[in-house]
Amino acid sequence: MKEKSRTINPFSMDSINPEELLPQQGRVTANDEAVLVIDGHIQHSRFLEEGKIYQIVEPRLVFVMEGHADLCINLQDWHLEKGMLMVLPADTIVDIKKISEETRVVAIIFRKGVELPEESVLTVSPTEADRLLRMIYLVWDFMQVPPVRRTVLRHLLQALVDNVQYIRDTAEKAAADSIPMRMQETFRKFRRLVHRHCVRERSIPFYAGELNMTPHYLSSVIKKASGRSVMYWVNRATVQEAKILLETGGLTGCEIAYRLHFPSASAFSKFFRREVGTTPRKYREECG
Template structure:
């Protein structure tokens, strides 16, 4: 069997390609990954196609952008990150590279849920571990300085011998406490700026990412949002310029691409898993959405 590359960006799988351990910019075990700069993954990037296919993260990521620009599609939403930004996404997040500037530099933390077992988890960390966090913050100069200090301290501590698990757990918890403080500081102003359409749109995207594989009716999402189908359709058009079914179809196609790129399952098996009546129907649907047959897409991105 071809290995399941849905786990391609898992810590375990990365360590299988490049070996566990450390270099001047990277510390890597099966439970914890820490980057001081993008140079720490220079030997990883070559086996990760950067365009044309989505990935699902086995562990979440905490990314502090130190320079350059990165554009990603994160759980269907296009997002741009620049110097001084912070991104935190939970395990299970699906993303796709859209643009990477040549001068990109970042610090990054990844850790398995098991690393934080038997540790008291504050609210934001609990949300992260439960797979429900996608947070993008633009930091002030003071917050940037604090982020640099936290990453530097964590870098020092992970190199202690024997590995200081309790200290690492404590620092990760402190990190999330600090991020939660920053988040809440700007939450009131952000809430005041947010429109009704944006609130519905954000909640709708959460539902689509969770349910689109098996639920494709407008009525289902309208019911979950306590709206009529017509009102939901109107709000989404106003907020995004797209229809309910546009977003549902994009989520289904994204899941199909994941399985075509990163598993060796046959097309009819994927069609069945995605709740299509048969392989022929799935192939016609996929071609209508992407301009390619499932097999052509797999060959081009395999």
């Protein structure tokens, strides 16, 4: 039986007529600065479908108003529920696993001039959610005013991003109260390095060298900061890379082993089975 594979689909508003969103997406407004969707029904959109993988072209914020969804964002699995906010910079990879029928979102897509920090998923308090939505509704109002007040609108969009950054910084500070700031920063740098290099580098000495630490000290810091070992994070990232190749590339086991710099297909298969609990072939068949 021929195995199915999935492709990574670029998701850009430049290829979508906003009017096509209206039947399924509640209220939509768009101009050269941004696209704003209120009460969007993602599960009814032909532009975002379960079981597909997308690469975000324009940065965007997505706030869950109702329902729940299971997504994989840049190789990390997330279960989203009401009150959670996704921060999705350009080039973020999103694998849509499942979206509940009742899911509703507010989304703002930035077309130019606005950059988002690295991807994150935040649980927003009811008070902060109310402030966030009031800012978004203010943006909506100014997007309706003819002619477009571009300077005002750009300042409002940047203020919205700054407010999200504040929410994120506050959440990180609360989570890190019992952990020294320097240790948290080291953990963030380590995660970025793993995301960038896990395809080629899977040894503690490599990451320790990149961070100017001894392997023993790095292991100690990561354990204290995350409760997990260095190799847990390295293997986790490697597995997610392998899953994407198994699901999208149509590559053989030998080709995937080569892409991920394993010495052989059997070494890759042994690693994958140890980490996932099934063989690469069985995983691909289940995905197909």
